[in-house]
Each structure stands twice: as structure tokens, then as C-alpha cells.
Amino acid sequence: MLLRKFSIAAIALIIAAPFSGLSQTTQAATFTSTEVKQVHHFQNQYSDLSKTEYDANNIYAQKPHLKRKFKEGVLAPAYINDQLAYINYYRSLFGLNPITENKTAEKNAQKTAAVMAAINANPFVNQHGLPGDKRPAFVGKSLWKLAQDTSETSNLNFNVNNESAGDVVTDLITDRYNLTGSDTGHRAWLLSSRLSSTGIGAAYGSNGYRYSVEKVLNVNDIFREASQPVVAYPSARIFPIELAKGENVAWSLYLSDKTVGATPIVAGHQYEINIAGVYKYSFKLFEQDTAQIANQEATPQSYQPIASLQKDAHSNSALFDQSAKLSATLKQKKNDSVKNGKYLDALKGEQWQNNFFINRFIFQND
Numbered sequence: 001m002l003l004r005k006f007s008i009a010a011i012a013l014i015i016a017a018p019f020s021g022l023s024q025t026t027q028a029a030t031f032t033s034t035e036v037k038q039v040h041h042f043q044n045q046y047s048d049l050s051k052t053e054y055d056a057n058n059i060y061a062q063k064p065h066l067k068r069k070f071k072e073g074v075l076a077p078a079y080i081n082d083q084l085a086y087i088n089y090y091r092s093l094f095g096l097n098p099i100t101e102n103k104t105a106e107k108n109a110q111k112t113a114a115v116m117a118a119i120n121a122n123p124f125v126n127q128h129g130l131p132g133d134k135r136p137a138f139v140g141k142s143l144w145k146l147a148q149d150t151s152e153t154s155n156l157n158f159n160v161n162n163e164s165a166g167d168v169v170t171d172l173i174t175d176r177y178n179l180t181g182s183d184t185g186h187r188a189w190l191l192s193s194r195l196s197s198t199g200i201g202a203a204y205g206s207n208g209y210r211y212s213v214e215k216v217l218n219v220n221d222i223f224r225e226a227s228q229p230v231v232a233y234p235s236a237r238i239f240p241i242e243l244a245k246g247e248n249v250a251w252s253l254y255l256s257d258k259t260v261g262a263t264p265i266v267a268g269h270q271y272e273i274n275i276a277g278v279y280k281y282s283f284k285l286f287e288q289d290t291a292q293i294a295n296q297e298a299t300p301q302s303y304q305p306i307a308s309l310q311k312d313a314h315s316n317s318a319l320f321d322q323s324a325k326l327s328a329t330l331k332q333k334k335n336d337s338v339k340n341g342k343y344l345d346a347l348k349g350e351q352w353q354n355n356f357f358i359n360r361f362i363f364q365n366d
Helices: 033-048 077-093 103-118 141-152 165-174 185-190 320-331 343-347
Strands: 003-006 060-062 154-159 200-204 210-215 230-233 252-255 270-275 279-284
Touching: 033 077, 077 165, 077 185, 077 200, 103 141, 103 154, 103 200, 103 210, 141 154, 141 210, 154 165, 154 185, 165 185, 165 210, 185 252
Parallel strands: 003 270
Antiparallel strands: 154 210, 200 210, 230 252, 270 279
């Protein structure tokens, strides 16, 4: 039996595996002059960010009407600008490119937030796609469909406190309040090395909750070249302690373009996956369609180059959508659904689990 070992640099499917509870040795640090300058730069940037708290009285430029003759309303430009500034500040901590405001996505995000506020969507269950909600009569079918699609491709945040626009982003970047536990899918979207734009929406329900929507999955971004190969949380060299401490703040590592290349997949062989200092495991391959159990000393009977995205132990990870998007990028497969502008519909069909897409269809029927 052959043993094949892989370092983290050779793994394609460990795209965004969050890890926490590591045993770490800490010691006082000496900051270089360059690092001190960087620290002061980030401190000044953060100081300039607005700390204005918003509520139902100052968040709108035009208040929504959430009953009959439904109107989604318009957010105050200051709120949108504040939230975008926080997103780009946090992205700069990781060396990521700033993103811009997309007016169409913004309108859709606002409509989605208003729909969720109108129905007082339950903040304690998954609302991506509005799976457990019923369309009210005053919300048209096309608007309901738009809200389903947009909520499925957006970061959602629900809060009863009068948070600033930046607090919403902080909640999503730390992902400490995720409904599914140590799941960093919101962070993965905000720190995507392919993300180019967003749309921001927010509305208050009669239950007092602010329903916040950030459009973060854009079809065109899936096929963009990654701006950098690795995004680690905490980031390399220097990092704000406020984003690292606290309960349920998982660490994460996202690899944009790493693949297993031409690694042979052979029945009867053993493979070892090793993320140094974090996690190591091995597995042995067998043929499930063979009636007899292969002898350990037998010569492997099959060889199959990697031709499809393989399901592994992380396929139920909250960040497996990143692997799917990576696969789409590597294959550059723009099928008819993409060309016809129906990509989001193709992604649906109960493909959302634990707040993320499992994009299984990309390599089917190759």
C-alpha cells in the first residue's frame, strides 16, 4: 500500500476550513518600525470611520411602507457609505482590494430587507431563501422571488440594538453570532479575493429587529481572477485584537487557487492530509462497486485522474461554497444557465445548507 502525503499547499478541497481551540504559545512581541507605521495607519483609518448609531428614525432617506401598497423605502446615503467604508477597512487589513457600491444590487438588497421586515422573519432560524416563510398577499410574486434569490446570495444580520453601520460588518467579519455555530461563511464572503461590489439594504420590522442585507455573491465575480492566493484570519504580521478575542471567534484559512493538480487517485492507496500544527488525517481508497474486498498486498486495479470535485469530510463545512466557486473558476465552465442569466436558479433546488451553497452541479455530465 502506497502512502501519499500532501501539505496544505497541495490541497484543493480544504478551501476554507475554520479552526479553533488550538494550543498556542504566546509571548510579548517586538514591532518593527514598518509594523508600527502600519499599526498607526490602521488606527487612524479606524478612528475616521463613523460610529453613528442608527435606528428606525435616522436610517432611512425614505421610510418603507410594509403593508398594503408595499414600498421598500430608501436608506440614508450616510448609512450605506458608512457600511461600505467598514467593509473596505476590514478588507484592507487582509490586503484585499476595496469593493464598490452596485446600485442594482443595492435596490434588490433593500427590497429583500423590507420584505423580511414586513413578515417579521424569524431571526433565530435560517432565512436564506426564506424557506419557512409564506408570501403575504401584499407582496407580489416577482418581488417575493427576488427576495428569495437575493437573501440566498447575501449576508444577513438581525439585531434589535441600535448598532452603527459598522457594527453590522463587525458581526459578520467575526461571525461570532452565526446561527450554525463556528461557521465563518459570512466572513468568507466579505473577505473573498474575487468580490468586486455589494448592495446594502436594511429595514426595521414591527418586532423591533433591524433586517440587514449585504449582497455578496455576484455571478461575474465567480469567474474573476483571485486578487491574492491566501486569506488568513487573523491576518499575517499585524491584526486588531478586537477582531480576535471573544467567544466563538473561529480562525480560518481560505485558499483561492490551490489544487491537487495531477495527483493520481488509485484504489488501494493511502493518502495523508497534513495542515501543519492544525490538523492531520489519512484515508485509504477502496472500490465500492467491487464485490470482493481487495487484499492489502494486491496491485491496485484502477487509476482515475481527478475529473470532478470530490466530496470530502469538509463538504458540510459552512465555507464549502468557496470550493465550488473555485472549481467553477478553474474549469471556466459557463453553462447555458449562466449564459441565460439563470445562474442563481441553477444554484437553488435545496442546495443551501448551513448558510452556504453546495454547488454540486458544476461538474456533472462532463
